[in-house]
Amino acid sequence: MAELRGVGIGLGVAQGPVARMAEPLPAPSDAPSERTADDETTRVREAVSAVARELEQRGALAGGAAQDVLEAQAMMAEDPSLETEIDARLAQGKTAEWAVHDAFASFRDTLTAMGGYLGERAADLDDVAQRVIARLRGVPAPGVPDPGHPFILVAKDLAPADTALLDLDKVLALITTEGGPTSHTAILAREKSIVALVGVVDAKGLRDGETVIVDAASGVVTTEPTAEELERAQTRAQARASAASAPITDGALADGTDVPLLANLGNPDGAADAVALGAQGVGLFRTEFLFLSSSQAPTIEQQRVSYEKLLGAFPGKKVVVRVLDAGADKPLPFLNDAHEENPALGLRGLRALRASEDILREQLTALAEADAATRANGGGADLWVMAPMVSTVEETAYFVALARDYGIKTAGVMVEVPSSALLADRVLKHADFASIGTNDLTQYTLAADRLLGSVASFQDPWHPAVLRLVREVGAAGQAHGKPVGICGEAAADPLLAVVLVGLGATSLSMAPTALADVRASLLEYSLDDARRIAEAALAADDATSARDAARAAAAR
Template sequence: MTISPSEQPKDASATVGPASPLRGVGIGLGVAQGPVVRMVEPAAAPEYATSTLGAEAEYARVREAITAVADELAARAEAAGGAAQEVLEAQAMIAADPTLLDEVDDRINRGAIAEWAVYDAFAGFKATLEAAGGYLGERAADLDDIFQRVLARLQGVEVPGVPNPGHPFVLVARDLAPADTAILDLDQVLALVTIDGGPTSHTAILAREKGMVAIVGAADAAALNTGDTVIVDAASGLVTVNPTDTEKARATRRSTARLASSEAPLAPGALADGTPVPLLANLGKPTDAAAAVALGAEGVGLFRTEFLFLSTAQAPTVAQQRESYRALLDAFPKRKVVVRLLDAGADKPLPFLNDAHEENPALGLRGLRALRASNDILREQLTALAEADATTDADLWVMAPMVTTVEETAYFTALAREFGLRTAGVMIEVPASALLADRVLAHADFASIGTNDLTQYTMAADRMLNSMAGFQDPWHPAVLRLVGEVGAAGVRTGKPVGICGEAAADPLLAVVLVGLGATSLSMAPAALADVRHMLSRHTLDEARNLAGIALAASDAAGARQAAMAAAFAQPR
């Protein structure tokens, strides 16, 4: 979507941006142009002050503000749906956490005003979550947004967030909170550029789910000003500031062609030479299935079962699970549906699974390790899946999360077959299982590579920390080499190898992954059209050539740029 010169802010021509394009990580293949509007910066931390109202009045102010914020987040969650709903529901739960409220009360009891008590309590809570890492570390980033919302309520001012200038615009922000990303008006926000973040950040994931034109991690975008005119080219990861008329016209033609491509009749994923590459959907709830089918999903490559477990104080019954799985399978008759067993543990503490404190939960009792320690939950989940499978005609595949060893693989696949499940595989998310993929696949019927965690563990960098965003790029040759090991093992053993991490939604990287041996790709449904289009431009030999070019680079940026130069240099 573009806007005419008459819709530009009157001072746009007076602004001057950087001389060369700004570089970040593009989300998808889209391109958009328009005037920049900068995100309102959050309020400064309040100074300590002694209350003149008394503790009871301060308690009342805090409870009113926190209740209002939690209610607002819950309402946004219900309206948002999809991955955004899960994130916003988690935020609402954090806002109403009684432990956090107790910390606020403690500071008020010592005489502080509500504003400072909230600030200091949230800061302490955030430090605790960051130290825990993993899923809890991810939630720590949400605390800043919750705090700003509560503080604004206490101060009676507008909550920092997405501006509304009254015309379409390109939003430039340090980063976006989930609550803001979930409610973006796509008729007004032409594109999104963030200064922080990486390809697996919440902002990137939610932007991909919405099908937005977005570039994340563009550090030099901090120099952009409201009123600058930019072209945001996600395919190249470049932001062109104050472009020429020729550049604007080229971007308009590309945007029009992309829209026409997205409206073309849906077809199965395939390379230019006819090599099939099934394009599947990553789903979090059965209710997401219809939208995925409408966007061309050929099945499900990753169904996350956590939604059944994370919002309850006790494990769901076999009957409850069975009905949810049956609803999912009914939506994909005669198609492949890959269900991942509960991926939880110390990093997603559940009172009925494992909520013991661990110093480094990302390396602790999680995934299949946690399920083996709570064997009854594992067996109940397999029972429910087998019962649902018996009453539907979908092609059910079941996989275990966070599998590290050959022994774990043999254990799980034998157990799955004991329950009558025909196709049992494993997630490959750690270097150990990638390097021994031929031995893993000697037991498993298939492997699915989770590139988010594989990147995290390969680069030894917590993917939930913004400070580590520079390490969270699946284009890194070390990560690609491990993917290639699994792909080669799949060829040798005759077993399929899928990709279900965020990397599969990067259109050019998707081609590289196929060149490394991936036989199917699973992603957020909104990414299917771009990936389908990019695959159709390349043969299998070309995909393998691009994979070799990426592997020969020394870092992620070099791999991406070299592959892009080679891909777009090929005549079409």
């Protein structure tokens, strides 16, 4: 028996035989084409278009975050710059297969050199290239295997197109050798409730057919398990399934302390599912979906319709809307498409909105009108509005004052950079609430891009430096009598959720599929327990030991 360690997604446990992802297609030959350049161009155009449409169709079937990712991949496939690169190679008499391979590789190297979010998207580009080449060859694209029975899928990483449409009757669990807790694979696995471990470097040695146990709660893959270990894992899996089907209650600790459990949503269409899974409201509504698929900003009317749909789905419940968070991984031609050497540290979030204030004013107008309209119909929600990427007290005062001008009664800020966490006592003199985005807070605290696999080991919200910053914000919220929510992926980690409450968080927001696990975890501990477990984690020197210390304290 051996234990392989990685980062677990959720609390699930599964067992079964391994099936490895197929190796990529071999690189095409650089031999001259026997076809004319025009014929090869036609082949490429047809193949690229077919792949783009397939990605869009997969996205439409998957919905949610997967749809956003796959639509972005489809746009990547048809990028005019790539088309120009391919045409240049075809004009030299190359085959369509080699032109696609070489042009995509060149483009990938450019993205990799840029680093950050764009560097991480290089892996997506490889997947698109493989699909186009497979189409040109008339063979299936490398993808998820089908051994004819349920299996544990092992891969270097999964392309979004594969993760989005995994057959959950066949795929018992997912193990990747790369990626971190906020990678696309992890986010989509959490959204689909797939038992998963990411960043399991030693999983490269797993063989097809060997039986393993995947324990996401402890972040361990057990190889060559004994019959007793298999039985114990099965018992845990059954207990978890029973807990998931138990009657839904509001979020609370064992001593009755209320901890509202809210949903992170990317568009209003997910509201019904969130309510069905027990969401007590919305802790993060991302408004980017209205802007990202357009060459110009949506009108006030277009925005108002979507906001009314959202607010109407949560009558009397808290709904926290984040104004447009553009920049870094989400450049927009009408807002901030200027090239930046390091966009994660550039004109993004509230900074970008202040530079184009008319867009912010129109969004606040649409939100205020939607709020008034739903209240007039007797089905309004409790609307809270927050600004992203706030880094100074002055930015806080600016946004809150502007929101007040438009009739927004509850205006707050996201704490995603260390400066706003360290100055939380002053920030909360102006803001009505704070919401901690642990994904960005972790990347800026540890100087580790949250979407870059090469630094995934640093991108862990369990790190005591991150937890200390959360404590600063929690203490400021308590001193001012103002709510402090968590809306990053950390809230979906059942034990870390307990720690966050112990550090002063008053609500937790997450992907709706994580609600049941977090609800069950909170009910095991009192507020005193949560504070004691949090102190144990804070006393550690690194993320791994903080997690271990919290587990030990929780067991006591």
